[in-house]
Amino acid sequence: MKENKRSIVETAINYMNNNKENNERIINAFSTMNLSILVDLLDEDKDYEDVNKWRFIDMIKNKFEYLKSCGDTFLKKIPSKCMGCNYGKETITFQGNISKKKLSLMFEIEAGTIIDIYECGICISIKDLNQHNEDVKKRY
Numbered sequence: 001m002k003e004n005k006r007s008i009v010e011t012a013i014n015y016m017n018n019n020k021e022n023n024e025r026i027i028n029a030f031s032t033m034n035l036s037i038l039v040d041l042l043d044e045d046k047d048y049e050d051v052n053k054w055r056f057i058d059m060i061k062n063k064f065e066y067l068k069s070c071g072d073t074f075l076k077k078i079p080s081k082c083m084g085c086n087y088g089k090e091t092i093t094f095q096g097n098i099s100k101k102k103l104s105l106m107f108e109i110e111a112g113t114i115i116d117i118y119e120c121g122i123c124i125s126i127k128d129l130n131q132h133n134e135d136v137k138k139r140y
């Protein structure tokens with residue numbers, strides 16, 4: 001019985017580690033603007049930003065092309081928080097290395113797996129949020 005429990009636990013740990021690695025690869029694909037990795041890793045059966053995988057890929061392709069036309073060769077990952085409809089949830093803002101233009105994305109994760117990706121229109125970097133909180137504390 002103990003051996004059976006151990007294999008279940010090991011299987012669960014391996015599953016979570018594989019999902020974490022897969023999630024990191026997806027996030028890095030946004031940072032490097034690598035569509036082919038996104039095509040390989042995004043789930044065919046899931047909708048992203050309320051559209052099927054292929055429409056989502058096309059939307060991201062257009063954004064990457066625009067950023068590349070602005071001279072960007074990669075996007076810096078900036079930990080952020082939503083200040084709008086998903087207030088307080090963590091997001092990632094991808095900022096162009098040359099243009100400084102931003103693409104903020106919410107990665108919805110369930111059971112260790114990315115289940116949705118969508119744009120966040122109102123977010124702030126965690127660094128700026130912490131600075132703002134410190135400034136407020138100093139005033140009061």
